[in-house]
Amino acid sequence: MSCSERNRGGGEEEEERRHEQPVLPRSVEMDPNSVSRNGSITAPQLTIDENLLVDPKLLFIGSKIGEGAHGKVYQGRYGDRIVAVKVLHRGSTYEERASLENRFAREVNMMSRVKHENLVKFIGACKDPLMVIVTELLPGMSLRRYLVGIRPGKLDLHVAVKFAIDIARAMECLHANGIIHRDLKPDNLLLTANQKSVKLADFGLAREETVTEMMTAETGTYRWMAPELYSTVTLRQGEKKHYNNKVDVYSFGIVLWELLTNRMPFEGMSNLQAAYAAAFKQERPSMPENISPDLAFIIQSCWVEDPNLRPSFSQIVRMLNSFLFTLSPAPPSLDSDANDAAASNENDSMNDLSARTRGKFAFIRQLFTARKTKNPQ
Ligand code: ATP
Numbered sequence: 165m166s167c168s169e170r171n172r173g174g175g176e177e178e179e180e181r182r183h184e185q186p187v188l189p190r191s192v193e194m195d196p197n198s199v200s201r202n203g204s205i206t207a208p209q210l211t212i213d214e215n216l217l218v219d220p221k222l223l224f225i226g227s228k229i230g231e232g233a234h235g236k237v238y239q240g241r242y243g244d245r246i247v248a249v250k251v252l253h254r255g256s257t258y259e260e261r262a263s264l265e266n267r268f269a270r271e272v273n274m275m276s277r278v279k280h281e282n283l284v285k286f287i288g289a290c291k292d293p294l295m296v297i298v299t300e301l302l303p304g305m306s307l308r309r310y311l312v313g314i315r316p317g318k319l320d321l322h323v324a325v326k327f328a329i330d331i332a333r334a335m336e337c338l339h340a341n342g343i344i345h346r347d348l349k350p351d352n353l354l355l356t357a358n359q360k361s362v363k364l365a366d367f368g369l370a371r372e373e374t375v376t377e378m379m380t381a382e383t384g385t386y387r388w389m390a391p392e393l394y395s396t397v398t399l400r401q402g403e404k405k406h407y408n409n410k411v412d413v414y415s416f417g418i419v420l421w422e423l424l425t426n427r428m429p430f431e432g433m434s435n436l437q438a439a440y441a442a443a444f445k446q447e448r449p450s451m452p453e454n455i456s457p458d459l460a461f462i463i464q465s466c467w468v469e470d471p472n473l474r475p476s477f478s479q480i481v482r483m484l485n486s487f488l489f490t491l492s493p494a495p496p497s498l499d500s501d502a503n504d505a506a507a508s509n510e511n512d513s514m515n516d517l518s519a520r521t522r523g524k525f526a527f528i529r530q531l532f533t534a535r536k537t538k539n540p541q
Pocket of ligand 1 (some may be wrong): 230300302351365
C-alpha cells in the first residue's frame with residue numbers, strides 16, 4: 165500500500181476530506197504536442213485536471229508569510245478554510261513563461277499525488293488569473309527559524325528524535341512514490357501549530373525519479389546537498405542522471421546532525437567552501453563528543469560518500485524508532501515502596517529493551533561493514 169493511500173480513511177481524515185471535496189488529487193497533463201523529439205519542452209499547453217482546480221472566486225489572499233525563489237507565499241482563505249497560497253512568478257519572456265508553467269505543472273502534479281501526515285497537504289491549484297498553489301497553512305514557523313530562536317539552547321533529545329522521525333517518514337513516502345526531493349533542509353520543514361510535529365513543504369524542486377533531465381548545480385543549498393549532485397567528477401555535460409534518491413538521505417543526515425547540535429553545518433564556511441570541503445575533502449560536520457553512538461552511527465551512515473551504502477528511509481525510521489525506545493522515560497516519583505518496585509521493574513524492562521534494540525543496531529552495523537568490505541571505495 166502506498167503512503168498516499170495508507171493515510172486515508174478513519175473518522176477525522178474522512179471529515180477533513182469532505183472539506184476538500186472540490187480538489188481531489190488527480191493529475192496534471194501536458195499536451196504531448198508540446199514535447200519535441202529530443203524531449204525538450206517547446207510550447208507547453210498546461211492542462212490541470214479540473215478536480216485539482218480551486219475556484220478563484222472563493223480564494224482570498226491575505227498577508228505575505230514568506231518568499232522563495234519562484235514565488236511568494238501568503239496566508240489566505242479558501243471558502244471557510246485558512247490556507248497558504250503560493251503565487252508563482254509568471255516570467256516575462258515566452259521561454260521563461262513556458263519553463264515556469266512546466267515547473268508549475270510538475271509541482272501541482274507531485275503535490276496532488278502524495279498524501280501523508282508529515283507532508284504539507286495539497287488543497288488545489290489554479291492557473292488564471294494567477295498561477296497559484298493552495299496548501300494547508302502551517303502556522304508554527306519553519307524548523308530553521310525555530311532552531312535559530314532557541315539558540316544557544318538545543319532541542320530536547322526526545323523532541324529532536326521525534327522531529328527526525330517525522331521527516332524520515334515524509335521522505336519515505338516521497339521515495340515510495342518515486343519522488344526525489346533534492347532540497348531537504350530546515351527551511352523546507354514547517355512546524356505544526358502546537359510545534360509538536362514537522363511537515364515537509366516545498367516540493368517545487370522535486371523531480372520524479374524517472375525524469376532523466378539534467379539538474380543544474382545551483383539548486384538548493386550546498387551545505388545540505390549530497391556531493392554527487394554537484395561534484396564535477398560526476399557532473400559532466402550530457403551525462404545521464406548521475407544520482408539517485410540517496411541524495412535525500414545525505415541531506416537528512418545533515419538535518420539530523422542539526423537537530424541534535426542546533427549548529428549550522430560547516431559553520432564559518434561559505435556555501436562554496438562547504439561544497440568543496442564535502443565533495444573533495446570528504447569533510448562532514450564534526451560529531452559532538454556526548455552524542456549517543458547509535459545516533460552518531462545513523463548520521464554517519466546517512467552522509468557516507470558512497471550513496472549505495474546509505475540506508476533507505478524505511479531503515480532510518482526503524483533505527484530512529486528503536487533508538488526512541490531506548491531513551492529513559494521521565495523519572496517516576498519515588499515516594500513509596502510500591503513506586504520503587506514499579507520503577508525497578510520498569511527499568512529492568514527498559515534495560516531489556518535497550519539490549520534488544522542495541523542488538524538490532526549491531527546487526528545493521530554488521531551489514532554496513534560487510535557491504536563496505538564488499539565495495540571498498
Ligand atoms: P522555491 O522552491 O519557490 O524557491 P522556497 O523553498 O524558497 O521555494 P517557498 O515554498 O516559496 O520557499 O516558501 C517560502 C516560505 O514561506 C517558507 O520558508 C515558509 O516560511 C513559508 N511557507 C511556505 N509554505 C507554507 C505553508 N504551507 N504554511 C506556512 N508557511 C509556509
